[in-house]
Amino acid sequence: MLRWVIALLLVTFAGALPAASPPAPKGVTVTVTRGEGDEWIADYQFDQASPVWFFPRSGIDEKGQPWRLQVWTVETPGVRLVRAGHYDLLTADTPLKRVRIRMKLYTDQPEAEYAPVLRFSDGALAFFSDQFYVVPTKSIAAARALPVDLNGVGTDGTPVTLVLSDPGHRLLLRGKPITTGHVSFALDTGNTYLYTGNAPVIDTPAFAGVLDTGLPDWVKAELRDFTPRLMALYRDKLGIPAIGKPMALIAWGGDKPEGISLGGGVVDGMVVMQIRGARALTRSPETTSWMRWFIGHESAHFWMGQTLHYERISEGWITEGAADFLATRALQRLVPEYDPKTDLRDAMHDCLRFVGPMEALSRSEDRGEPRANYGCGAMLLLAAEAATRKHDPKADSFTFLRGLIDANRIDTYVNTREWLERFKLATGDAALTAEVRAFITTGVPDPKAFWRHLFAVTGVDQPVEMKSIKEMMQAG
Numbered sequence: 001m002l003r004w005v006i007a008l009l010l011v012t013f014a015g016a017l018p019a020a021s022p023p024a025p026k027g028v029t030v031t032v033t034r035g036e037g038d039e040w041i042a043d044y045q046f047d048q049a050s051p052v053w054f055f056p057r058s059g060i061d062e063k064g065q066p067w068r069l070q071v072w073t074v075e076t077p078g079v080r081l082v083r084a085g086h087y088d089l090l091t092a093d094t095p096l097k098r099v100r101i102r103m104k105l106y107t108d109q110p111e112a113e114y115a116p117v118l119r120f121s122d123g124a125l126a127f128f129s130d131q132f133y134v135v136p137t138k139s140i141a142a143a144r145a146l147p148v149d150l151n152g153v154g155t156d157g158t159p160v161t162l163v164l165s166d167p168g169h170r171l172l173l174r175g176k177p178i179t180t181g182h183v184s185f186a187l188d189t190g191n192t193y194l195y196t197g198n199a200p201v202i203d204t205p206a207f208a209g210v211l212d213t214g215l216p217d218w219v220k221a222e223l224r225d226f227t228p229r230l231m232a233l234y235r236d237k238l239g240i241p242a243i244g245k246p247m248a249l250i251a252w253g254g255d256k257p258e259g260i261s262l263g264g265g266v267v268d269g270m271v272v273m274q275i276r277g278a279r280a281l282t283r284s285p286e287t288t289s290w291m292r293w294f295i296g297h298e299s300a301h302f303w304m305g306q307t308l309h310y311e312r313i314s315e316g317w318i319t320e321g322a323a324d325f326l327a328t329r330a331l332q333r334l335v336p337e338y339d340p341k342t343d344l345r346d347a348m349h350d351c352l353r354f355v356g357p358m359e360a361l362s363r364s365e366d367r368g369e370p371r372a373n374y375g376c377g378a379m380l381l382l383a384a385e386a387a388t389r390k391h392d393p394k395a396d397s398f399t400f401l402r403g404l405i406d407a408n409r410i411d412t413y414v415n416t417r418e419w420l421e422r423f424k425l426a427t428g429d430a431a432l433t434a435e436v437r438a439f440i441t442t443g444v445p446d447p448k449a450f451w452r453h454l455f456a457v458t459g460v461d462q463p464v465e466m467k468s469i470k471e472m473m474q475a476g
């Protein structure tokens with residue numbers, strides 16, 4: 001009798017346990033802390049047996065070299081960090097358990113990828129969260145066989161928790177200040193940047209965030225004064241964006257190189273920018289125009305990128321092309337002295353350069369030529385804009401994209417088929433739409449002839465030529 005009661009009590013007690021303390025999540029925990037000097041440490045703890053873990057975010061630099069392999073050093077004996085196909089991976093002869101990595105800070109922007117780290121001139125840093133995300137796979141050969149676009153590939157969904165611990169510093173996660181210097185959250189639930197530093201969060205009419213105090217004054221003035229005007233124009237023309245007031249992290253990277261470098265990206269309700277270079281120190285008509293165009297491109301992503309996302313990496317031309325196109329058209333409206341000719345010439349040049357005969361625009365990432373998305377995407381919108389105006393006298397440069405956004409606002413995604421449907425609606429020309437589809441999905445035998453025909457039918461006045469070497473040297 002007594003034993004039965006005890007058993008019952010035990011059962012009851014055991015039954016109550018899970019509610020009191022949920023089981024620890026299975027998966028991977030990566031803890032990021034300061035190391036010696038300027039280095040940081042990433043400690044991976046794997047809770048699942050796999051000898052190979054690859055990094056889905058594995059960008060390359062402009063020379064084609066993986067950035068991670070240049071700055072991460074594995075300290076755990078027997079574990080190697082190597083490249084296989086499109087991905088960096090960690091591997092050993094036995095399943096990984098704990099792996100310690102020493103990291104130098106990589107603040108450049110890899111090709112078509114977010115900068116792993118933003119460095120502010122007061123010493124503050126911001127880490128791109130998903131650089132730490134890892135996925136198990138059965139072998140190096142299996143990793144090598146993975147495509148550039150992992151959407152729909154069905155990778156293992158092991159949860160990965162990122163812990164950033166930087167005692168004595170205030171952290172910012174999605175705009176929320178964390179004063180304990182310690183934050184933990186699940187990766188792959190939306191990219192973000194984790195800021196650690198003590199600068200105040202400012203609030204402007206267009207954005208809230210951290211504006212590096214070291215930024216040249218004229219750049220700060222442009223960010224504060226031009227951004228609200230631009231956002232107001234986009235809101236007026238494209239409707240309310242799906243996010244509230246964006247968060248901005250804007251870092252000044254110092255006066256190297258000699259020219260100007262404007263790097264940036266938009267992640268989940270947040271825009272990050274890294275501005276540097278000697279030429280950025282002083283305002284000139286060129287630097288002002290570049291800065292405004294850059295703000296125009298990045299801000300446009302709150303509509304084309306955040307309100308609407310592309311479905312697959314191969315559809316990056318939809319959002320990058322739109323951001324370039326919108327920046328050009330916004331500047332035309334807001335800056336009287338701006339002449340869009342040069343930027344449109346550059347877009348045509350890049351498109352012809354990176355998409356050759358029988359090369360599909362949608363495969364430009366696989367070919368390692370993501371620049372094609374910007375130039376060709378913008379040129380396709382030039383045709384869509386002209387066609388829309390031809391059939392609708394009230395239409396302006398924003399009408400086509402407004403229609404695309406409104407038609408897809410609910411599910412927040414846009415794909416090639418939906419873009420082409422809108423294009424067919426704008427042109428009323430099924431044969432022309434089929435030609436554009438071929439350019440995007442399979443490639444065409446003569447890209448120049450394709451563009452000349454497309455521009456002739458839609459009524460675009462734009463030379464279909466690459467720029468001469470002389471012209472490029474003058475621009476540089």
Ligand SMILES: [Zn+2]
Nearest residue numbers: 297301320323
């Ligand atoms: Zn962009």
